[in-house]
Amino acid sequence: MIIQLEEKIKSTDKENILSSVNAIGYKITDVKTQAGNYLVCIGKNEFDIRLVGSLHGVKDVHRVSEAYKLVSSKWKVGSSTIDLGDDVKIGDGKCAVMAGPCSIESEEQVEKIVAHLVQNNIKIMRGGVFKPRSSPYAFRGMGIEGLKMFHRICRQNGIKIITEVMQVSQIAEMHEYVDVFQVGARNSQNFNLLDELGKVDKAILIKRGMSGTIDELLQSAEYIFSNGNEKLMLCERGIRTYENAYRNTFDINAIPILKEKTHLPVIADPSHGIGIREHVPVIALAAMMAGADGVIYEVHEKPEEAVSDGQQTLNFYESEHLIRRLNANIQLK
């Protein structure tokens, strides 16, 4: 059960609600976010929900039987919109496009990609400075100095930044330079990281785990929301299956299912989803047709020279062509 509280609830009314719910035998989590105050109440006893609904200070009450509560569409119908400022929004019915290199490599690289984005009216740039790599001997990113440079160039050009955070201690140092914190597939169930990202007032994009279920992804999102941050979006990026003709198997089914089960915006990552450059654009288009609120893909001036993920990265020409097709199709959704 989720109890939405009135914005200016009196403390005596709140205490009354808490003790009433306790009396039913439910465990309460008191959640304050940027947008509201909720009580998430968990228990199994039967009771008349109207008794709760009629208490002073209660704005609304909803039964949510799933393991995830606040991210469920059972209490909040329709897509939530995330506002990054300067009229950059995600989940507003248009197709949000986020593009950029796998790794931030140099000032020159960032400048060229930013120019490409500006030219194509793309407002959000992706780019990793802390890179999770299978091998300890591989390039692990430019780190915080790379992020500062990345941020400086983007700010000069009106571009928002999405970049991966890998551990709790990075949150504070990255905070000033980031518009959206990305949680990577390997950290999709790093619960301590999720807890802390719930305490931050920045947007978060959580990727589904390599073999994460829909349900696990929604519960991971619940970690963040229940810690106080509702500026959240989910990302389908391909799952691990027996098929090895492609890097991952993009799970197109996940798009409509997530849109049904949650009010959070759903983003598609076709670059990781298929992992083959020539086919990234059609997967992006298919995802949009299936209901995605946006796409995040990899672009680089010279994909063949990228320090990582070149084989799934579009060049500027391919990227421009994709954007044109996305814009043409958005009308038909």
Added chain:
Amino acid sequence: MIIQLEEKIKSTDKENILSSVNAIGYKITDVKTQAGNYLVCIGKNEFDIRLVGSLHGVKDVHRVSEAYKLVSSKWKVGSSTIDLGDDVKIGDGKCAVMAGPCSIESEEQVEKIVAHLVQNNIKIMRGGVFKPRSSPYAFRGMGIEGLKMFHRICRQNGIKIITEVMQVSQIAEMHEYVDVFQVGARNSQNFNLLDELGKVDKAILIKRGMSGTIDELLQSAEYIFSNGNEKLMLCERGIRTYENAYRNTFDINAIPILKEKTHLPVIADPSHGIGIREHVPVIALAAMMAGADGVIYEVHEKPEEAVSDGQQTLNFYESEHLIRRLNANIQLK
């Protein structure tokens, strides 16, 4: 190596070609189809391909390194078109639509669905009369008598029939009443069935196995083609993964990959691909956007009363709406 022979090759020229290839140490399979005569030559020795190309009677020679040969796009670029007669074609750049119930149930049921198809200008009806069922105690279809009835009503209305064949002995009895033989997911590697379907002059649709790889699907198609039948199409119908939020995981990646690797038309089955009625339409649209040559889906007057697969079957209203969206989108592909 594939050697395409001249249409009216002299027998002495052919003998000369055969002995020349034998001399290289290659094993030859002589394939005669509706459209041509090919020699599929398999071996590992090095040789100068121009020596073969210059022989009398040779139309063209192609190296194909994959395990599948005749179905490869390495020798035949672009999509093959399958002509079912009466201007009903698959693979001609438009979106072929095949719709109908999971199981043929009764004359009344067929008549109603045929009327729906006619009204929406759909030319191919699906419907099973031999049903592969996990349990021996489940309904296993109306059998050959059901097929005759199905055929009679369709012929009166200018509708082509696609239906599943489960075993070799059914081919002859079904032959007269079928326009496209469907090979189900469970028979995707029933090699004896594939061999025999290669000897038939009817179109064949092969579904990918439950956990079949792209490569296995193409090799299964090679069985049919190499036995003499090139009227062949492939069908992605969802694969088995760890995720159980849906019946199968529709593998959208398979669409562009198959279109790259083969010249055969590629059909999407969104009904089995997601298995949830509400979401079948967006998966169909996504598949088309990804490059599918057609879709096959389940429709029934009253899905909730269907003897099988009701939970993934559209009603007439939903079906009509989907067709309208498919037609609108085909322009944008």
Added chain:
Amino acid sequence: MIIQLEEKIKSTDKENILSSVNAIGYKITDVKTQAGNYLVCIGKNEFDIRLVGSLHGVKDVHRVSEAYKLVSSKWKVGSSTIDLGDDVKIGDGKCAVMAGPCSIESEEQVEKIVAHLVQNNIKIMRGGVFKPRSSPYAFRGMGIEGLKMFHRICRQNGIKIITEVMQVSQIAEMHEYVDVFQVGARNSQNFNLLDELGKVDKAILIKRGMSGTIDELLQSAEYIFSNGNEKLMLCERGIRTYENAYRNTFDINAIPILKEKTHLPVIADPSHGIGIREHVPVIALAAMMAGADGVIYEVHEKPEEAVSDGQQTLNFYESEHLIRRLNANIQLK
């Protein structure tokens, strides 16, 4: 519900039982096997099972809620034993060993392997004459003539034969020369083949499909049993997963689960289960420890020269060593 009938039931009593069960609204399948006469009754209405149990001619009645009935351990506790004659048994508490080459290749090959088996007191030889191959251009086995030769040599040496049957039309021609018909992984849901094997009085070994579930395997076995053949055993041979460090992932869990759910003997195929020669023996031992009633593995005089599956085939020395360890361990189970 399964109703076991008295051996010498009067026809009037049987009619009475049938009409009583019909009256409850249950669909009845009348099953006569080598060992008994059963009525498998399927329906959802509530009724007092004692009313059925007290009818004349009823030996026993059991509720079985699973989709599979006659193969369930819910009505028959303990392992069924299959007697191949000459004191060769499977499921009698000892470890049945079946070994032999992937493919029957020549008289000389068979003679050498038979000698190896005789020397090590192994009573059942495997060897394929009809081979399911992904590619139509690969070696597809010696066929029926190979089987006759295989049979002649085995009979002279007191060895029983297990070999794969791929299609219905082969059953009759193979019947005389086979002790156990094997259904391969690709035919695990070839229901027409299963139906026909249910009508034969020979033992059957069904392999689990590539990505077959435990439940599907049991339902496939139900096809055979419900057609009249209870001389049945199941085989775990590795499943398809995301991991490609080995050919398949041997599912050790399947062994105890199948032993819990069914009374049929359970055999392990470690050769396909891991697909790497050096590790076949420990997988065989592990399977036995987990409760398998027997193992089936590949052995060849010169694995590196075998026409198929050489990389997972033991040589005589390795095979002998494995048998010794299996015998030592059987005491400890």
Added chain:
Amino acid sequence: MIIQLEEKIKSTDKENILSSVNAIGYKITDVKTQAGNYLVCIGKNEFDIRLVGSLHGVKDVHRVSEAYKLVSSKWKVGSSTIDLGDDVKIGDGKCAVMAGPCSIESEEQVEKIVAHLVQNNIKIMRGGVFKPRSSPYAFRGMGIEGLKMFHRICRQNGIKIITEVMQVSQIAEMHEYVDVFQVGARNSQNFNLLDELGKVDKAILIKRGMSGTIDELLQSAEYIFSNGNEKLMLCERGIRTYENAYRNTFDINAIPILKEKTHLPVIADPSHGIGIREHVPVIALAAMMAGADGVIYEVHEKPEEAVSDGQQTLNFYESEHLIRRLNANIQLK
């Protein structure tokens, strides 16, 4: 390439080695562990390895082509042994047994389980105080105070402790109270955590990820080793597959493959591996037969009352029986 350096290498000799390797164009990682000093050198240029081998201060040189280096059996043959002190060892040819509850719940619970362990001569107790839970509303463990209590009781009874660490900030506070840090399946690729655990002089057990490959597990181990900690062991705990008859699919193949590829001890977790109490013992036995160096399983006085994982937890009677069978079988390995 791995260069093992002499224990008392002169700094000039080391500098000479470094510059020689640099000259070849290889990137060097200088690794100092509890046991030695290694240079991990990565590059693609061809060179004569004897030139390196003959330099002063070089103890040995090995080519290792895999992505993982120091954990590979290519340079260190045979199993590494981890010594926890007081004659408690892992990887010494015997079967190390670690048992205990999923979660540490109370003093009374710990005392009872410790008594059970002492009675059965088990020297290592598992028990979580920081619990990774899918839902934010579930019990997340007793935390550091629970660990202190757990430690106190174990120390009084000569029992070593293995417990899960979930994030970098916990390492320091847990350090004093832990004998083996466990990295859970969800953190198997939490590279920052792995980095930090490489800097600690305590043994580490890394679990394979939910859908982690053999190769990924070994590379995760390489993170720890290359940061300086070679007291490392790996744990197979079941993988995620399409089969849902059990919680996970215990990958028995992983045991012999890991034993082949690495010198690190390999532990089996049959509790998570099958997730069904009745079948945990045979999976433990099978794993040992397949070559595991030890097992870790869940035990509780009253599994049905455990706060977590009760359905896969043995009671004392079952645990005792398992230990007896493990001891009987260890002779036969």
